[in-house]
Amino acid sequence: MRELTIALTKGRLASKTMELFEKIGIRCDEMKDKDTRKLIFTNEEYGVRFFLAKGPDVPTYVEYGAADLGIVGKDTILEENRKIYEVLDLGYGKCRMCVCGPASARSYLEHNQMIRVATKYPNIARDFFYNQKNQNVEIIKLNGSIELAPIVGLSEVIVDIVETGSTLRENGLTVLEEVCPLSARLVVNPVSMRMDNDRIRDLILRLKDAVS
């Protein structure tokens, strides 16, 4: 039988994801070796192989069928907007997508002013301001340390992930509006879902049991 390929997000989600697979009896100890440069890890017993990719690339691998399944944050799913099925909320990696800034920026939002919005998530920010709030803003794409933008005067506000809130607090910023709640999700390639229906359904059900 063909191996099922599962794309995992590198970084914060990876260890929780491996814990989850261990819970349903699929171990992959090789992947825990921090010194390894290997990219693909096979568990022959269960006929699955895992690989680690950058978050925004996971939906791409799954859309093209290079991975049958993927585990990725809801933020990335919304931002990438790929043709994939989101089948399960895994319940970890919980955080919020928020509009943040200095408290003084609150009035710009209340009065629908033309402001600059810095973010790593231009599609989510555009959808929120244009479609949900009907506010015309200029979106500026950044690649990290987004909290810097309002501090140094690049933008009035940011759209970014808030988990504990400590990055905001330590930089004198605050949540101004919530865009949506986020967590890790299981995604599936639509063709794999049809072709390997039994195996994929079984895996979804076992993961669902393990997280509930």
Ligand code: PRP
């Ligand atoms: C994320 C996010 C915030 C921070 C929020 O950044 O962009 O900066 O975490 O977490 P907190 O509310 O618990 O402080 P990340 O560490 O992923 O790095 P980045 O700045 O490079 O995006």
